[in-house]
Amino acid sequence: MHLAKPGRFIDPFTDFGFKRIFGSEPNKDLLIDFLNQLFAGEKYIIDLTYDKTEQNGPLSADRKVIFDLLCTGADGEQFIIEMQRIRQEFFKDRCLYYVASLIRDQVPISTKSWNYRLKPVYLIGIMDFCFDETDRHFISKVMLKDDKGKAFYDKLTFIYVEIPKFKKREEELNSELDNWLFLLKHMNNIDKLPLFLRRPIFKKLFDIAEVSNLNKQDKMAYDASVKQARDLYATKETAWNDGVMASKRETAKKMKEKGLSDELIMEVTGLSESQLAML
Incomplete structure (x- = not known):
């Protein structure tokens, strides 16, 4: 899209x-x-x-x-x-x-x-x-x-x-x-x-x-339609990003439980040191 x-x-x-x-x-x-x-x-x-x-x-x-x-x-x-x-x-x-x-x-x-x-x-x-x-x-x-x-x-x-x-x-x-x-x-x-x-x-x-x-009324309708499309996209994008981050955190937790190093966990999941410290 x-x-x-x-x-x-x-x-x-x-x-x-x-x-x-x-x-x-x-x-x-x-x-x-x-x-x-x-x-x-x-x-x-x-x-x-x-x-x-x-x-x-x-x-x-x-x-x-x-x-x-x-x-x-x-x-x-x-x-x-x-x-x-x-x-x-x-x-x-x-x-x-x-x-x-x-x-x-x-x-x-x-x-x-x-x-x-x-x-x-x-x-x-x-x-x-x-x-x-x-x-x-x-x-x-x-x-x-x-x-x-x-x-x-x-x-x-x-x-x-x-x-x-x-x-x-x-x-x-x-x-x-x-x-x-x-x-x-x-x-x-x-x-x-x-x-x-x-x-x-x-x-x-x-x-x-x-x-x-476009006349004034149609221009307003088009602007509203564009805003609606962008708001919907932003909502979907946020939900996707939240889901990806949740998956990364879950993977990091499992790797921690197995005793793997923080360096390896950060390399695999892409989480930062501060994000890893919050788990």
Whole structure:
């Protein structure tokens, strides 16, 4: 995850930035173009309708589900688009819960006869972190398949984009999807629209993403969104550091119990002499 200093253009990984770029009816051509590049010809989206992002279950006791973005395609297929900035331990579980909730809501309430036919559901996760540190491709497509790798069910698809794994430089970009991912990763520290992004769709994106084009109310909302992202990052970072320090202290205690020298303990754990003395 990266937290760049505020730049000329909004950070697409803030809640405000993500929804300003992808989440409004006047700008839905941006989302359609991005998704079509992501599907790479396997599916072509003609139009999208934005749906309510807060969904209630059929029972009053059901937990509410709040999506980042929820859209319906021209053929009734549904798209959940989730932007996740900070690593979440059960992010995959959350994604599965989201699609399960959406599938459940396809069940007609008043119809007595229903043949169980479902419409396709797609979840697209745009992540500013990685599931792991492997060198696998930055896009993962997950579907239901049998033990021989043959597709078992083609109406449920997860697509995860791990932005930190996208490491291509400008001269290495060779597709419109590459351009999109480069833009999402670097937009917060770009000073001007690069020549290779002069396609009209990107010109529109830069126009709506320029901080100086925000009205007073939107600028306040964006500043609040940036502050929220930084506060959350700081909280997670503090928790991580506290956990690391606790682990070091525990290791040092065990080494002390075994009679190992202070010098060796400090070398192994990285604790200072004063920190070691406090154990």
